Amino acid sequence: MVFPSYENDDVEEKNKVNIEEFKEKTYVAELESKVLRMELENRDLNRENAQLKKENEILKRELDKLRIPPLILGTVIDRVEDRKVVVKSSTGPSFLVTISNFVNKDEIVPGARVCLNQQTLAIVDILPKEKDYRAMAMEVDERPNISFSDIGGLEEQIKEVKEVVELPLTHPELFEKVGIEPPKGVLLYGPPGTGKTLLAKAVAHETNASFIKIVGSELVKKFIGEGAKLVKDVFKLAKEKAPCIIFIDEIDAVASRRTESLTGGDREVQRTLMQLLAEMDGFESKGDVKIIAATNRPDILDPAILRPGRFDRIIEVPAPSEEGRLEILKIHTKNMNLKHVDLKKIAKMTEGCVGADLKAICTEAGMFAIRDGREYVTMDDFLAAIEKVWAKKRDNKTDRPTLHVMYG
Numbered sequence: 001m002v003f004p005s006y007e008n009d010d011v012e013e014k015n016k017v018n019i020e021e022f023k024e025k026t027y028v029a030e031l032e033s034k035v036l037r038m039e040l041e042n043r044d045l046n047r048e049n050a051q052l053k054k055e056n057e058i059l060k061r062e063l064d065k066l067r068i069p070p071l072i073l074g075t076v077i078d079r080v081e082d083r084k085v086v087v088k089s090s091t092g093p094s095f096l097v098t099i100s101n102f103v104n105k106d107e108i109v110p111g112a113r114v115c116l117n118q119q120t121l122a123i124v125d126i127l128p129k130e131k132d133y134r135a136m137a138m139e140v141d142e143r144p145n146i147s148f149s150d151i152g153g154l155e156e157q158i159k160e161v162k163e164v165v166e167l168p169l170t171h172p173e174l175f176e177k178v179g180i181e182p183p184k185g186v187l188l189y190g191p192p193g194t195g196k197t198l199l200a201k202a203v204a205h206e207t208n209a210s211f212i213k214i215v216g217s218e219l220v221k222k223f224i225g226e227g228a229k230l231v232k233d234v235f236k237l238a239k240e241k242a243p244c245i246i247f248i249d250e251i252d253a254v255a256s257r258r259t260e261s262l263t264g265g266d267r268e269v270q271r272t273l274m275q276l277l278a279e280m281d282g283f284e285s286k287g288d289v290k291i292i293a294a295t296n297r298p299d300i301l302d303p304a305i306l307r308p309g310r311f312d313r314i315i316e317v318p319a320p321s322e323e324g325r326l327e328i329l330k331i332h333t334k335n336m337n338l339k340h341v342d343l344k345k346i347a348k349m350t351e352g353c354v355g356a357d358l359k360a361i362c363t364e365a366g367m368f369a370i371r372d373g374r375e376y377v378t379m380d381d382f383l384a385a386i387e388k389v390w391a392k393k394r395d396n397k398t399d400r401p402t403l404h405v406m407y408g
């Protein structure tokens, strides 16, 4: 009897199954080795990524170091090679400098304003075109909204400022008829926070004058080599915006006594001072541009700045008396919701405080009430606020110098 070939079919079937299984196992093995390879690659990539991140951090720190102000400003004259450029620095000379790798060299075109690292003179940054750096150095206020009624405890000073600044602007004919020159510049001196800026803004407000504020320390710190140019620009802008009050805060940063040492920084300060003196000597005292300067350090001022025809009217703006403190407290609490607050007592307790301290005390007292969920402010809030502001004052207390400068 011939049996059908079951066995062959079976064997064939089994072989098929074995082959299929073998193929599957091979495929799985391939996949597993692929996964393993990818895991190894992924681990290597992660390690490389971590290394690159670390290098990136180091480069960023280097970049920040290179970009720490003060930087020297310059203007690109010409591109010499791929990353070599001739730049005229604001300190005067021109240099052949390199473009740092992190600066986009395509933006380095003739006329571009760039920042140079003080040590290497390499171009480390590009000044934004649209924002003129000069505008960053000045605060221009077409119409300050401060009036003399916002200032407490400075009746005498207000009277003097009105006489010396406001009158020549509003009634120049009085000075012409009498035949005298009104003072050109007024110097306000006194501790920080006593209202010097307020006085300058108030007189601009009362005379419908525009107000330009520059800060002496910024002139010589932030814009190395630009100080003299900025002074020139301020006076040019003031004439365009006349009547105008130019307020130079911290003038001691520019007009301190000239020292023999001629470091680069000192030379820069002297150039700025010379420009300021030239501008002051150059403009008409009868004109409608008035200059008010403020300083907390009158004792270090160069006498040249105080000569007649310059800042020849000196007004002290001292810390307020008890009566003055009461006036200032009334000004800064006039819109506050007070409950049983004795301002007279607070004025008595805050001897030595200046207007800025009293303003801070009023604000802190309000904050204590808000933290307590109240809509009104109590005496305890003020007592806590006084403690807090005094503590801060104690931390950075500096003795106030007395004025030794006398003017011949």
Ligand SMILES: Nc1ncnc2c1ncn2[C@@H]1O[C@H](COP(=O)(O)OP(=O)(O)OP(=O)(O)O)[C@@H](O)[C@H]1O
Residues within 6 Å of the ligand: 150, 151, 152, 153, 154, 191, 192, 193, 194, 195, 196, 197, 198, 199, 249, 294, 295, 296, 328, 331, 354, 355, 356, 357, 359
């Ligand atoms: N006499 C004052 N009357 C009312 N508020 C004052 C008075 N003095 C100071 N203040 C308050 O303190 C703030 C700072 O005052 P201001 O800027 O005029 O002081 P400053 O003398 O110019 O200070 P600095 O010398 O530091 O520039 C003012 O905005 C105001 O809120």
